[in-house]
Amino acid sequence: xxxxxxxxxxxxxxxxxxxxxxxxxxxxxxxxxxxxxxxxxxxxxxxxxxxxxxxxxxxxxxxxxxxxxxxxxxxxxxxxxxxxxxxxxxxxxxxxxxx
Numbered sequence: 001x002x003x004x005x006x007x008x009x010x011x012x013x014x015x016x017x018x019x020x021x022x023x024x025x026x027x028x029x030x031x032x033x034x035x036x037x038x039x040x041x042x043x044x045x046x047x048x049x050x051x052x053x054x055x056x057x058x059x060x061x062x063x064x065x066x067x068x069x070x071x072x073x074x075x076x077x078x079x080x081x082x083x084x085x086x087x088x089x090x091x092x093x094x095x096x097x098x099x
Contacts, residue, residue, distance in 0.1 A: 038091035042084060052077055053084035 043050035048070075055066045056077075067077045 034092055035088075038088050041091065042087055045087075049080045049084045049087070052080040053088065056081055 039050065039053065042053060051070065052066060055061045055069065056063075061069070063074050063077050063081070066081075067074045070077065
């Protein structure tokens with residue numbers, strides 16, 4: 001689970017995960033908390049965007065599947081996903097700057 005989470009987080013930040021050993025060495029619980037806190041802030045800001053991020057990021061749903069579940073167009077999901085990813089990236093890198 002930690003490895004999967006790390007790879008998903010890397011997808012947001014654009015940093016590749018080298019291998020399981022590297023992840024295990026670099027893992028810290030603060031990353032999980034930072035992502036959770038950032039996602040909560042996003043959900044407070046815009047629950048529609050937050051839901052798209054949850055479905056795409058944590059369950060790995062496609063754009064089409066996410067659109068079907070939420071009852072919106074694929075274009076709407078794409079816009080929300082792009083905004084949500086960008087917003088979370090900014091929030092997570094801001095958190096890194098304060099370490």
